[in-house]
Amino acid sequence: MGDGVLTGIGEGVHAWVQPDGTWWINNAGMVCDGDEVALIDTCATRKRTERFLAAVREVAGPAPIRFAVNTHLHGDHCYGNALLPAETAIAGHSKTRDGLLADVLLTAAPPVWSPMPDFGVDAVRPPTVIVDSSLTLYVGERRVELVHPGYAAHTEGDVVAWLPDSGVLFAGDLLFHGITPMILMGSLAGALRSLRWLADFGAATVVPGHGPVIHDLAPVLDAHERYYRFIEATAVAGRAAGKSPLAVATDADLGEFADWPDPERVVLNLHRAYADLDGRPVDLVGALTDAITWNGGPLHCAV
């Protein structure tokens, strides 16, 4: 199991980067001004969140964790909320709150992954401060701007954290750096649209939801665009030929994307693209079942 590393990326700004960034192994972050702390996301499991919080304490000492932000509803970014101090206010989109309140993976996950993560957490703790468009937090004198793109992309409730005084952007899972992106619970058109939106922050440093910190954003955005265009073209052609997402994924040549970890997400992403083209809700269970079939068994998990 790769250990997380708390890396300084600006004055009082740190990224918690967990290699190798595959299923359930996310990035998080912290902002502090000496007297107060805000966290961006937690981790999937008790063990991983405890390590993150211990690293935060090494940097920030006893400074209170005033805020935590959930960039979206996926458990790798939110299950560790349960370990935060009771007085920490958690901010996130209403879709993140609703999704966590309806979560079934924490306590009754089907065997989609192997091994299944040992979450070590009994219950979700959803955001209580809602960010449906934007919200500004002050961590001491530090300004942290939370912004929703205005449409679904990775999920329906994505929120980024922008620190204008240090030029740091925490992008959540709108970006996967060197790892297959995932849009099963979002929107293909929205994911494409979000790339320009992310670029417009003009960030010097970007923390993706998974993978290494990004110092040169343009090539990373270009790679996402090429991947999303590949999904789009594959879905349009496959649908016109009357093929299922699984059949199309089985025939597809992943090309330059074949080396990205978690390649089976091609099946999940095609399910999303088909649902968007059909104008219907995505079949989450059917998509995951097809991904397991494509993969030849449960999905690799190193959490």
Ligand SMILES: [Zn+2]
């Ligand atoms: Zn996610």
